[in-house]
Structures are given as C-alpha cells and as structure tokens.
Amino acid sequence: MTSATDIQAPRSTANPAPARQANSVRRTTSIDVSWPDGTDKPRLFIGRARDLKTPATGGLGEVLGQAEIHARLNGEKKILSISADPAPANLDALVGQRAGGHLRMFLKESMPDLLEKAAPLYLILDDLSGTALVSNISWSMWERSWREERRAAMSDEGYEDMMAGRANVCWGLKEGNSGLKHRRDDDAVSHADAGELRNPEDPKGWHEFPESDGPGFRRARRIEVSRDAATGLLMIDSAFQDAAKTKIGGRVAIHEYILKATANPDTLELLTLEPVPRILPFPECPGAIPNTQRLVGSRISDIRDEVLAQLRGPEGCTHLNDAMRALADVPILAGYL
Numbered sequence: 001m002t003s004a005t006d007i008q009a010p011r012s013t014a015n016p017a018p019a020r021q022a023n024s025v026r027r028t029t030s031i032d033v034s035w036p037d038g039t040d041k042p043r044l045f046i047g048r049a050r051d052l053k054t055p056a057t058g059g060l061g062e063v064l065g066q067a068e069i070h071a072r073l074n075g076e077k078k079i080l081s082i083s084a085d086p087a088p089a090n091l092d093a094l095v096g097q098r099a100g101g102h103l104r105m106f107l108k109e110s111m112p113d114l115l116e117k118a119a120p121l122y123l124i125l126d127d128l129s130g131t132a133l134v135s136n137i138s139w140s141m142w143e144r145s146w147r148e149e150r151r152a153a154m155s156d157e158g159y160e161d162m163m164a165g166r167a168n169v170c171w172g173l174k175e176g177n178s179g180l181k182h183r184r185d186d187d188a189v190s191h192a193d194a195g196e197l198r199n200p201e202d203p204k205g206w207h208e209f210p211e212s213d214g215p216g217f218r219r220a221r222r223i224e225v226s227r228d229a230a231t232g233l234l235m236i237d238s239a240f241q242d243a244a245k246t247k248i249g250g251r252v253a254i255h256e257y258i259l260k261a262t263a264n265p266d267t268l269e270l271l272t273l274e275p276v277p278r279i280l281p282f283p284e285c286p287g288a289i290p291n292t293q294r295l296v297g298s299r300i301s302d303i304r305d306e307v308l309a310q311l312r313g314p315e316g317c318t319h320l321n322d323a324m325r326a327l328a329d330v331p332i333l334a335g336y337l
C-alpha cells in the first residue's frame with residue numbers, strides 16, 4: 001500500500017502565464033510584501049490590480065480599470081495605515097482592523113458597492129487577510145536558519161500547542177495527515193521554482209510589479225474570461241500563486257493552482273470546474289480537489305458564499321478556496337466582452 005510519505009507534493013509551476021487570447025478580458029492582481037524597516041517592524045503591502053481587454057484583432061489591449069493600495073501591518077496583522085487609488089470614502093475605517101477572517105466580513109459590510117461592482121480594488125483588499133497570514137514564510141526562504149531559530153525560542157509545550165491549533169484548518173492539515181506529523185521539508189519547497197509570471201511573448205499580459213530589497217512575498221492572481229466561438233459558453237482560465245524571494249535571486253512558490261472552468265453566459269451557472277494543483281506544501285493537499293465539484297451548478301456570482309458553505313475547514317484547501325472565491329468577479333469581466 002502506498003503511504004502519504006511515498007507521495008510527492010506537487011512541485012511544478014505552470015508559469016509563465018499563457019499569452020492573452022483575442023477577444024478576452026484579463027484581470028491581474030498582486031500584493032507584494034516587504035520589510036523596509038527590518039524584521040521586527042511593520043510590513044509594507046503594495047497591492048495592484050488591472051483589467052485589460054484584448055480585442056478580436058489582438059494587440060496591446062485597452063485598460064478598463066486599475067487600482068493600487070499601500071498598507072502597513074504590524075506583527076499581529078493589524079492595519080496601521082492604508083491608502084488607495086481610487087480611494088473609497090470610508091477607507092480609513094480599515095485602520096485598526098486585523099487582517100483575518102473578520103476583515104473580509106467588515107469589507108462586505110462597509111464597502112458593499114465595491115463588492116457588488118467586483119471592483120479591482122475590492123479583490124486586493126479581500127486578499128489582505130490571506131497575504132498577511134502566509135507572507136511571514138518569506139523569512140524561512142530568505143534565511144535558512146530562521147525557522148530553526150524560531151523553534152529554538154519556543155518551549156516544547158508552546159510548539160505542540162501551535163501544531164494542535166492547525167489541526168483540521170484545511171484538508172492538508174486534517175488529523176492524521178503528514179502536515180501535523182512533521183515539519184515541512186523546506187529544502188523540497190525551496191526547489192519549487194515560481195518561474196516568471198510574465199510571458200516574454202506577451203509582456204503586457206501582466207501589470208507592473210513593485211520592486212524592493214531584502215526578503216519579500218507576492219500573492220498573484222490572473223483571471224481571463226473569453227467566449228467559446230462554437231458554444232457561446234464563458235471560458236475561464238485562472239491562476240493563483242504565493243511565492244517568496246530568495247537571496248540568490250528568483251522566487252520560491254509556496255502555493256500554486258490553475259483553475260479551468262466554464263459557465264452559462266445567461267444564467268451564470270458554473271458548468272465545469274477543473275482545479276489543477278501545481279505547487280503545494282503537503283502530499284495530501286490535492287485530496288481536497290474532488291470536493292470542489294459540489295460547486296458545479298451554483299451561480300458563479302455566488303461562489304464566495306458557496307465556498308464558505310461547502311468547503312469549510314478540512315472539507316477544502318485554504319489556498320484552493322482562495323483561488324475559487326475570486327471567480328465571483330467573472331460576471332463583471334464577462335460583461336466587458
């Protein structure tokens with residue numbers, strides 16, 4: 001019988017992104033995290049988003065919308081300051097909020113217009129929670145001794161409590177799975193090359209990324225919507241990646257999924273959904289994928305709520321759930337076609 005330890009976690013990026021299709025709309029978003037003032041100082045989050053329509057004749061395309069945020073968060077993920085362009089009237093209400101599950105509910109209640117319009121800005125703000133949670137891994141990719149030093153500073157009891165608190169957070173951390181039994185093999189993760197997001201044959205396929213010195217983290221999304229010429233169905237090609245910089249150059253991918261989906265353009269019913277795991281931390285992580293078929297048949301505009309209802313905790317994969325939630329923006333993008 002094959003055990004979990006005999007199964008290898010996915011470790012192959014799909015980058016670079018495919019060149020844009022003619023007659024399509026592509027939304028790209030990113031949040032870059034850095035520590036400009038040192039490891040014990042607040043993190044700087046720079047988020048960017050852009051919607052680009054490519055005509056039937058191809059070419060550079062037309063920018064339909066874009067947004068940018070700058071935010072500083074402390075070690076407890078509390079938002080200390082935030083600015084945005086364009087800036088919603090109540091943006092300052094986010095100062096003092098903690099970037100966690102509560103923040104997403106706060107955004108839904110305090111900025112309903114951004115959510116209803118699926119504004120590019122909303123997706124960046126929605127991603128603050130996930131990015132704040134994962135981005136500290138950058139230090140273990142930059143300084144190989146970082147994890148060992150943190151572990152040495154913890155008591156055995158504190159370490160066991162930390163691991164117990166992760167149990168059943170997601171499929172990969174279900175009771176009995178390898179993620180709770182041993183430390184992730186960072187040497188294996190460090191060989192998960194994130195690749196280059198930008199396709200050299202389509203340099204305008206992504207917006208511009210900010211640059212920074214020292215360790216850094218990036219969460220990047222791509223959602224492209226087109227119509228099938230024969231059936232008229234909405235065709236969705238989406239990608240999600242978390243990656244950290246290394247001292248020797250390049251980036252290490254921590255999480256990466258590709259999503260292929262189709263939807264009825266009239267009813268917005270999700271007809272097919274095919275998640276493809278590319279880079280994940282534990283061998284059991286892809287086991288959550290069959291559960292995603294519970295979402296087929298739902299309205300794609302409702303997918304944020306459906307993911308929460310159908311794939312909570314060990315029924316889903318945290319990062320796959322994040323990848324699927326963003327598909328709620330597809331109807332707005334399809335409206336540009």
